[in-house]
Amino acid sequence: MTDDKTQSNNTDKTVDAAVAEELQGVPEDFLDTAGENEELVKLREDLATAKQDVLYARAETQNVRRRLEKDIADTRAYAATSFARDILSVSDNLARALSAIPAELRDDDKLKGLVSGIEATGREIDKVFASHGITRIAATGLPLDPNQHQAMIEVPSADAEPGTIVQELQAGYMIKDRLLRPAMVAVAKKPD
Known part of the structure; x- marks a missing residue:
């Protein structure tokens, strides 16, 4: 049994010597597995960061493309x-x-x-x-809408509710969904 043990030790020493001989001339930092693990972890982190940056760049490019398409459509619609x-x-x-x-x-x-x-x-x-797409804004008989009408004068009226347009002084127009020119109107107020 002791012979087997001695023989096993001799074989291990021979293998160790052969491995040591093979590894001669290899830089020590290459053999350092702890350094290798740290370097591998750093490379993986760098790769994840690069992937994230690429995703952000793609998203930003897509957003820019959408904004440009909207700007082009608006330019065509409102030229x-x-x-x-x-x-x-x-x-x-x-x-x-x-x-x-x-x-x-x-x-x-x-x-x-x-x-x-x-x-x-x-x-x-x-x-x-x-x-x-240019349409006239309805005014007479409607309540005053400051987004479409510009009140020029107030007229005392017993017939119309206060804030109701009783006369259109100048027609207003919309171009598609945007105001081109507000309607200039006379608005009813309570009689004195």
């Missing part, structure tokens, strides 16, 4: 806003011209063509407004 505001004054003047023509002159054969031409132009402007 005519400035031009539409300018054309509103033309539409107002056309409506004033029509309302200024007395009824007896409307029936005059000499002015019938002129009146029908002005009316046709007004209808065409309304048609173009509708095709671009």
